[in-house]
Amino acid sequence: MSYPNSSSPSSFILTGIPGLEDAQFWIAFPFCTMYFMAVLGNVILLLLIRRDPSLHLPMFYLLSMLAAIDLTLTTSTMPKLLSIFWFQSHEINFEGCVAQMFFIHSFSIVESGVLLTMAFDRYLAICKPLHYSAILTGPTTAKLGLAAVVRGTAIMTPLTCMVTNLSYCGPRVIHHSYCEHMSVVKLACGDTQPNNIYGLTAATVVVGSDSILIAASYILILKETIGLSSREACLKSFSTCGSHIGVILLFYIPGLFSFYTQRWGQRIPAHFHILMADLYLLVPPMLNPFIYGMRTKPIREQMLRLLWQ
Numbered sequence: 001m002s003y004p005n006s007s008s009p010s011s012f013i014l015t016g017i018p019g020l021e022d023a024q025f026w027i028a029f030p031f032c033t034m035y036f037m038a039v040l041g042n043v044i045l046l047l048l049i050r051r052d053p054s055l056h057l058p059m060f061y062l063l064s065m066l067a068a069i070d071l072t073l074t075t076s077t078m079p080k081l082l083s084i085f086w087f088q089s090h091e092i093n094f095e096g097c098v099a100q101m102f103f104i105h106s107f108s109i110v111e112s113g114v115l116l117t118m119a120f121d122r123y124l125a126i127c128k129p130l131h132y133s134a135i136l137t138g139p140t141t142a143k144l145g146l147a148a149v150v151r152g153t154a155i156m157t158p159l160t161c162m163v164t165n166l167s168y169c170g171p172r173v174i175h176h177s178y179c180e181h182m183s184v185v186k187l188a189c190g191d192t193q194p195n196n197i198y199g200l201t202a203a204t205v206v207v208g209s210d211s212i213l214i215a216a217s218y219i220l221i222l223k224e225t226i227g228l229s230s231r232e233a234c235l236k237s238f239s240t241c242g243s244h245i246g247v248i249l250l251f252y253i254p255g256l257f258s259f260y261t262q263r264w265g266q267r268i269p270a271h272f273h274i275l276m277a278d279l280y281l282l283v284p285p286m287l288n289p290f291i292y293g294m295r296t297k298p299i300r301e302q303m304l305r306l307l308w309q
Contacts, residue, residue: 014092118244
């Protein structure tokens with residue numbers, strides 16, 4: 001059967017989780033719970049920082065950025081994903097698919113930049129406390145946040161244009177829960193090599209450089225804390241760094257796994273790959289408000305004060 005080529009298809013069909021179609025209705029309940037916790041936690045964090053002037057400091061500005069990014073990431077995917085699982089609403093129009101793809105990938109890059117900035121913030125606070133307030137001022141924090149947004153937008157805009165300029169033919173079925181870049185490109189006719197090269201290079205450079213710099217920051221922090229005379233302070237620093245590193249690994253590893261599996265993971269079961277890709281956009285946004293926010297003493301005190309009132 002032949003299909004006419006189309007440079008701008010009207011819509012695509014998202015399958016959800018291939019191989020687990022019968023279980024998707026029940027899988028949606030834990031997904032919905034995690035989404036609710038992610039939205040609630042990040043909204044509370046934003047409100048707490050906004051209402052308390054004592055929290056208007058660089059560290060908490062970065063927490064606000066992270067919360068806003070996580071809200072964008074989860075909300076750009078989860079409502080549609082839940083509608084697929086519960087209401088069999090598989091169709092998504094072409095413009096909506098491209099917009100979803102742009103938000104997912106660009107804000108993932110932005111979040112990587114913010115996590116790097118937060119690691120730098122912790123390095124200055126622990127290793128260079130006397131210079132912290134002079135180096136990381138409010139305007140500097142805003143510029144670093146803006147640089148992360150500009151980088152994410154600058155990397156994803158050409159890739160988005162490349163996707164919209166492709167010709168699509170044949171079935172419009174995307175074997176995924178959302179419009180991930182390579183899952184969309186696989187439906188295109190003609191030469192998609194430029195998309196593959198650009199996407200692979202961008203992901204490798206961004207994740208590689210950011211993760212190396214984050215690792216270097218935490219290694220320096222741990223070296224500094226080992227020399228602390230107070231055992232309690234040393235254990236507290238190890239606990240904080242360990243939880244931060246754990247959340248960072250939960251952000252990078254599933255993301256890279258999903259990205260590279262789309263290209264070379266033909267032997268990996270599709271349902272496992274898609275579940276990992278879905279959890280990549282749910283678990284870090286759910287954990288970030290607790291690991292970075294509620295474990296921070298000023299945030300915790302403000303939360304308790306609000307509950308008491």
